Amino acid sequence: MILSVDPGSAVPVYEQVRAQLATMINGGTLAAGTALPTIRQLANDLGIAKGTVSKVYEALIRDGLIVSDGRRGTSVAASRSLLSEAQRRARLHDAAQQYAIVVTQLAVSGAGAVRALEQQLIQLAQDAS
Numbered sequence: 001m002i003l004s005v006d007p008g009s010a011v012p013v014y015e016q017v018r019a020q021l022a023t024m025i026n027g028g029t030l031a032a033g034t035a036l037p038t039i040r041q042l043a044n045d046l047g048i049a050k051g052t053v054s055k056v057y058e059a060l061i062r063d064g065l066i067v068s069d070g071r072r073g074t075s076v077a078a079s080r081s082l083l084s085e086a087q088r089r090a091r092l093h094d095a096a097q098q099y100a101i102v103v104t105q106l107a108v109s110g111a112g113a114v115r116a117l118e119q120q121l122i123q124l125a126q127d128a129s
Contacts, residue, residue: 018056032078
């Protein structure tokens with residue numbers, strides 16, 4: 001599972017993690033029944049407090065995206081609403097627009113931006129395996 005936290009962001013760490021997990025669940029990257037790391041493990045992996053991860057999991061349980069079954073751990077809920085293809089395209093468009101703004105502000109060429117994006121996608125794929 002690929003999650004990242006930017007401690008310098010104006011967005012609270014709790015919300016960064018919650019939003020990333022919700023996106024992966026709603027997008028279908030994390031399938032129903034997929035086991036999530038323990039609170040302790042995820043906190044250690046991300047270098048954040050266990051209480052923060054606990055708050056994330058509680059919010060995702062409230063939203064019906066994950067379930068907690070005591071000794072069996074926490075997993076992606078079976079009944080969740082996946083993003084429609086139109087919703088996926090809209091989110092991708094928004095992300096691409098934000099990236100294009102940053103690329104333009106940094107005066108990076110289109111080719112340089114594409115290379116940077118491709119490198120990041122390769123790195124994420126390697127990190128996931």
